[in-house]
Amino acid sequence: MTAKGGINLSILAITGWLVSLCLLCPPALPADAQSTKPAQKQGAVVLDGKQLFVIRSNLGPFSADARATNVVSRLKKLLADPDINPESISVLNNTNSTEIIAGDVIIASVTDADAKAADRNRQDLAEEFASALRTAIAGNKDQQSLSGALENARPSNFGKSFMNLVMDPLSLKFITVSVGALIISIVAFLIKRSLRSLVKEASHRYASRKIVTFMGYLLIFILALVVFKDALGNLALIVGAATAGVAFALKDVITSLAGWVAVTFGDFYKVGDRIQVGGIKGDVIDVGFARTTLMELGEWVKGDLYTGRIVRVANSFIFKEPMFNYSGDFPYLWDEITIPVKYGSDYKLADHLLKTVVTKVTEDHVPDAQEYWERIERKYLVESARIEPMVTMALNDNWIEFTVRYIVEFRMRRLTKDQLFRSIMYEIDKTDGHVQLASATFQLTEAPTINVRVKQADNELRAAS
Numbered sequence: 001m002t003a004k005g006g007i008n009l010s011i012l013a014i015t016g017w018l019v020s021l022c023l024l025c026p027p028a029l030p031a032d033a034q035s036t037k038p039a040q041k042q043g044a045v046v047l048d049g050k051q052l053f054v055i056r057s058n059l060g061p062f063s064a065d066a067r068a069t070n071v072v073s074r075l076k077k078l079l080a081d082p083d084i085n086p087e088s089i090s091v092l093n094n095t096n097s098t099e100i101i102a103g104d105v106i107i108a109s110v111t112d113a114d115a116k117a118a119d120r121n122r123q124d125l126a127e128e129f130a131s132a133l134r135t136a137i138a139g140n141k142d143q144q145s146l147s148g149a150l151e152n153a154r155p156s157n158f159g160k161s162f163m164n165l166v167m168d169p170l171s172l173k174f175i176t177v178s179v180g181a182l183i184i185s186i187v188a189f190l191i192k193r194s195l196r197s198l199v200k201e202a203s204h205r206y207a208s209r210k211i212v213t214f215m216g217y218l219l220i221f222i223l224a225l226v227v228f229k230d231a232l233g234n235l236a237l238i239v240g241a242a243t244a245g246v247a248f249a250l251k252d253v254i255t256s257l258a259g260w261v262a263v264t265f266g267d268f269y270k271v272g273d274r275i276q277v278g279g280i281k282g283d284v285i286d287v288g289f290a291r292t293t294l295m296e297l298g299e300w301v302k303g304d305l306y307t308g309r310i311v312r313v314a315n316s317f318i319f320k321e322p323m324f325n326y327s328g329d330f331p332y333l334w335d336e337i338t339i340p341v342k343y344g345s346d347y348k349l350a351d352h353l354l355k356t357v358v359t360k361v362t363e364d365h366v367p368d369a370q371e372y373w374e375r376i377e378r379k380y381l382v383e384s385a386r387i388e389p390m391v392t393m394a395l396n397d398n399w400i401e402f403t404v405r406y407i408v409e410f411r412m413r414r415l416t417k418d419q420l421f422r423s424i425m426y427e428i429d430k431t432d433g434h435v436q437l438a439s440a441t442f443q444l445t446e447a448p449t450i451n452v453r454v455k456q457a458d459n460e461l462r463a464a465s
Helices: 003-024 064-079 112-118 122-152 155-166 169-198 202-227 235-249 251-266 315-319 347-362 366-379 413-429 456-464
Strands: 043-047 050-055 089-093 097-102 105-111 274-277 280-287 291-297 306-314 323-325 332-341 390-395 400-409
Touching: 043 064, 050 064, 050 122, 064 105, 064 122, 089 122, 097 122, 105 112, 105 122, 112 122, 169 202, 202 251, 251 280, 251 306, 251 315, 280 306, 306 315, 332 347, 332 413, 347 390, 347 400, 347 413, 400 413
Parallel strands: none
Antiparallel strands: 043 050, 089 097, 097 105, 274 280, 274 323, 280 291, 291 306, 332 400, 390 400
């Protein structure tokens, strides 16, 4: 072997040794290139700028960041419910994961990988996440309550809420009925006010006001029925089915209402008239829908004077009992007084005296009463009656009886009678005994003596036998 061949063998040996050294000891790499596996990205669950917790591992195809995004999305949906309760957040353990739930909604899942990455127990990590979620929900509700109150306090929001309330269909119906009722009430008030000048008679004016008031209530009721007809639904059928029972149960009330209609439009009587019905006599002071109110007369008080008691009579009496009207079309009554005069008195003077007194006392009433009676003759088939006072005479066993008949206004009966008696007594005193009043005199006479004789012998014989 030559020297040149030795050098070649040495070079080959050195080259083999270097290759072996490279294979056994690879060259050092930079720190960033030492691991070919990329670092895992973490996902932070952030709400309102605050970090609640961190998810450190992937779950299937979902990265940690995607899982965190899903948790935030579910949490915001829960916060949209105003009734969400922080205490509803609970932890449910499964074989491979621990679920954080709110009711039946899963907010987040904690896996073994999450626990290993956080170097914690899976159950403890899930409880930590759940506690953070409860705190976040409670804080968010408080903030929403405060901000909502401040927002609602703004004038713009108040106006918006008011407009929403006004534009509600049910609210519109209530507003329509209220405005309609107000308009009807104003019109009724104006009509009743104008009646003062249009209707001169007080009783007719009173009845007219009652009718206007009733018609106003009726129109408001009809308006409400028309506006709420859709909401009422089958109310008409229900009312129709119940009408028979209601009519039977309220027959007296219905009859009284019919009586009010008859009294109001039939001219039976009016406020201010003096009537008698069912033994009750009084002046009418009010005619209601169901009852007529009277100021009572008579009873323990003699004459047509008030007792002070107020009597309310159902209007249904108009169909059941006779009703006497002391005023009505003819506000006058005929009345009489009887004057007994002794036999032997100057009866001609007595007759003249009585005619003079009664004519003087009643002279103011006769012309007015005559006009009223002429109206009666035109309205009814009735014969002519004597309005002027008259004095008639009759003889009986005890005295000469003069009857004085006269016309009197129905409220003045007792006062007129008192005035007549006083004037007659005054005029009789001026006759110096030519006219004397008679009175019944009763004389008891002594009974005659009766003598009874009894024979003693007869008595003894009868005793022995």
